[in-house]
Each structure stands twice: as C-alpha cells, then as structure tokens.
C-alpha cells in the first residue's frame with residue numbers, strides 16, 4: 723500500500739470484462755452530502771431508532787416524511803463530483819468492451835446524474851415516492867414537496883420516500899440483478915462505504931469467490947477483506963485509478 727494517493731498506479735481497467743462498483747455515502751461527500759457514520763454523519767446527530775427504521779415508519783410515517791423532505795431537497799441541489807464522473811467516463815470509454823455496473827447504497831441519484839447507466843440502487847432513492855399502503859410502482863418526484871405527503875395516485879393513502887429503512891427488505895429483484903453481475907465479475911471496487919450494513923457488506927465474499935481482483939477505496943482503510951487498499955478521497959483517487 724502506497725503512502726500517498728499520488729503514488730498509486732492506475733488500475734488498468736481496460737484489462738477487465740466485468741467491473742462492479744459498490745458505492746456508499748463517502749463518494750457523495752464532496753457533493754456536499756453527509757455520510758452516515760463518522761464525523762458529521764447523519765447517525766451522529768439523528769437517532770436511527772427515531773427516523774431510520776421500519777418500526778419508526780410504522781409508528782409515525784408523517785415524522786419520517788418531515789425528516790426526509792430537507793434531505794430530498796439537498797439531494798436535488800447536489801451535483802455529481804469527480805468520483806461519480808470518473809465512473810461514468812470509464813463506462814463510456816470502455817463501451818461494449820466491458821460491462822460496468824454500479825451497485826449503490828446511496829439514495830441521491832448522483833451516479834445517474836453523472837451519466838452512468840446500469841445503476842442498481844439497493845436502498846432506493848430520495849428522488850422517488852411510493853405508497854405507504856398499496857404496491858403501485860414507485861414514481862419520480864416532479865413537484866415541490868411540502869410538510870404533508872401527497873396522496874398515492876392509485877389508492878389515495880399518503881406517499882413515502884422510496885428508500886429502504888433498517889429492518890425493511892431490499893427488493894429481491896435487485897439482489898438477483900446484483901448477483902448476475904457479481905457472480906462472474908473480474909474487478910470489484912468498493913468506494914466510500916464503511917461496509918457495516920448488510921447485504922451490501924457481504925458482496926465482497928461473492929466477488930472473491932468469482933476470482934475477481936478486489937479493491938477498496940476509502941479515506942479509512944478499516945475493512946480487512948480486500949486484496950488492495952487505496953487510502954484517500956474518492957474524488958481525488960478515482961479519476962487517477964480509473965484513467
């Protein structure tokens with residue numbers, strides 16, 4: 723492992739056929755969005771039991787709505803940074819020569835805003851709503867949101883953000899899609915996630931089993947399960963590593 727981010731060699735991405743990224747809140751920090759843990763993290767100032775769980779939603783969905791409207795607004799204001807852009811540029815550059823897939827735990831839509839296609843949003847999106855009661859397909863938010871959730875266009879029940887809270891299941895279809903990419907990927911790159919939250923935290927084992935080169939990019943090299951560690955800010959490292 724090198725001392726300084728500038729001394730790292732680029733990963734040589736053109737040698738790979740199936741590249742999977744797993745991204746977390748750290749990749750969006752330079753876009754002005756907070757991480758969840760660590761200094762300034764959402765869960766250091768907010769109580770996860772109050773606004774971050776299935777049980778909290780069942781108890782008081784209006785409270786959750788009001789807690790997340792300001793986050794939704796922040797997400798709409800945020801712009802992709804150099805790390806999001808480096809992944810989008812890589813996908814474009816490799817074109818049909820390789821698959822590039824992004825599995826993200828982020829709910830900000832910034833990978834898509836940078837132009838990346840095939841993004842799997844494991845924890846949903848603050849840019850979409852769904853119904854608190856019926857199973858109508860989630861819909862894009864096109865209006866300014868207020869303190870009161872809009873009604874579901876199908877059944878009239880209050881809407882909620884289309885995000886996955888703790889103790890809520892991740893859509894199993896997304897899991898299958900992710901496995902289809904991970905099962906035979908040859909390069910697996912984790913960026914800006916503490917790796918503490920399942921099921922995303924378990925994907926390294928699948929990539930490892932597939933025989934992939936496994937790479938961890940983070941300001942803190944706390945995870946011990948990867949072959950290679952690149953320590954620094956994603957927005958500085960990725961443009962260099964992926965060039």
Ligand code: APR
Pocket residue numbers: 745746747748749751752757758759760763827828845886913914915916917918919939940941942954955956957
């Ligand atoms: N570049 C790279 N990594 C960074 C940067 C940066 N500029 N800034 C912070 N990091 C790293 C931190 O060292 C930390 O390991 O990003 C990670 C952020 O970790 P978390 O805050 O735990 O975020 P994440 O891993 O995405 O959380 C997973 O937990 O609360 C739930 O649903 C929420 O999706 C979220 C999930």
